[in-house]
Amino acid sequence: MLTPELLHGLRNLSLAARQAAEGFLNGAHASRRHGAGMEFSQYRPYQPGDDLRRLDWRLAARSDRYYLRESEIDTSLTVHLLLDASASMNHRDDNGLTKLDYARLLLGALAYLATQQGDAVGLTILHPAGLQHLPPRADARQLPRLYHALETTEATGHFPGTGTLAQLTARRQRALTVCVTDLYEEGTEINTLLTRLRATSGDVLLLHLMAHNELKFSYQASVTFRDLETGHTLQIDASQQRAAYQKQLEAWLQETARQARRQGFDYHLLDTSQPLDAAMREFIRRRNLGS
Structure with a gap:
């Protein structure tokens, strides 16, 4: 792999x-x-x-x-890729990659799969100051456009608010929406956006990124954590807090998955230390159901 x-x-x-x-x-x-x-x-x-x-x-x-x-008529659809580019995506795993690094690779691979299948692929990068949007296209120049946008984006600030996101749900357009995010939010802004996209566009595949050091809490001794979006810091003894942290994390992940599926999203948790295969397999399954 x-x-x-x-x-x-x-x-x-x-x-x-x-x-x-x-x-x-x-x-x-x-x-x-x-x-x-x-x-x-x-x-x-x-x-x-x-x-x-x-x-x-x-x-x-x-x-x-x-x-x-060998002899069938191809089917195609519209695939709309969403990238959460808020500052929390700068979290770095033990392998040296940030969540944003992983998201670029993942979305690039999904765009390649969809484009080669003949799908019209679009990309929206969710920035706090506004949206960087590439409308869905199926022409040969679309992949280089998508790759350039992904390579040059930086993760900053908070997840954009309702006003900034309104243009994404302003009109109905049938599509498979694939959202790559770490689900770090102040309130329910990510869930609200995906709920509206589910209503206006149809299928939503939610790919939830978490770093391996977050999932396993592999920190040792005294550690100072800094919130990448607010700048707030917290100093703890990692060894003493590990059991409580993992218990709370497991409960949150279970509830997150339950809520997502109840609202009609296809939810998949991804460990950013692992290969992209699980996400691509889920994309193929979801794409097939929509074609």
């Missing part, structure tokens, strides 16, 4: 996105035996470099096997 550190080390988002997407498809195929009864006259196994527009996404969602259609 291609680790986030390896992909980030390429220092080339276009290359990293393609490597991640094609490595995932090829690895998933290689790890499974062909099922009995597969119609090989209509399908052939995916190979690196194949045109992903011919990939049978429905078969992939049902079986996690990746085959190309």
